[in-house]
Amino acid sequence: MPIKKYLILFFVFTLISCSSAKKSSEITTKYVPASNYMHLSCEQLIAEAEVIRARTPGLAAVVDEHRKNQTGVEVVTWVLFWPAAFLLDDGSEMSSELAEAKGQLEAIQQNLYSKKCG
Numbered sequence: 001m002p003i004k005k006y007l008i009l010f011f012v013f014t015l016i017s018c019s020s021a022k023k024s025s026e027i028t029t030k031y032v033p034a035s036n037y038m039h040l041s042c043e044q045l046i047a048e049a050e051v052i053r054a055r056t057p058g059l060a061a062v063v064d065e066h067r068k069n070q071t072g073v074e075v076v077t078w079v080l081f082w083p084a085a086f087l088l089d090d091g092s093e094m095s096s097e098l099a100e101a102k103g104q105l106e107a108i109q110q111n112l113y114s115k116k117c118g
Helices: 002-017 042-080 082-087 092-114
Strands: none
Touching (some): 042 092
16 A cells, blocks of 8 residues: 555656746757847947846746746646646746847847957
């Protein structure tokens, strides 16, 4: 009898760890051409970077919160309604916004470096 309990626990923990939603730290940077920011002065580049940096933690928090909520939903779905588990939201829209912000920061940093700003 204890073996069944361990198998059930193993199954539940396996499902929890296999979420399709990504953590914010797992989001890769989306390529944004540095040429998008070439027309900006050093001061404008710095200001733009600060706006994006201020927005990035909020985006990361939304991605992490979605993953946390989605993991619980996935466990229940796999246990009770396994066919519906293939239709769950992976949070790609929120992840895309974070990836875009990371890419914008990289493009701005490239321009700051090429213009020899501060």
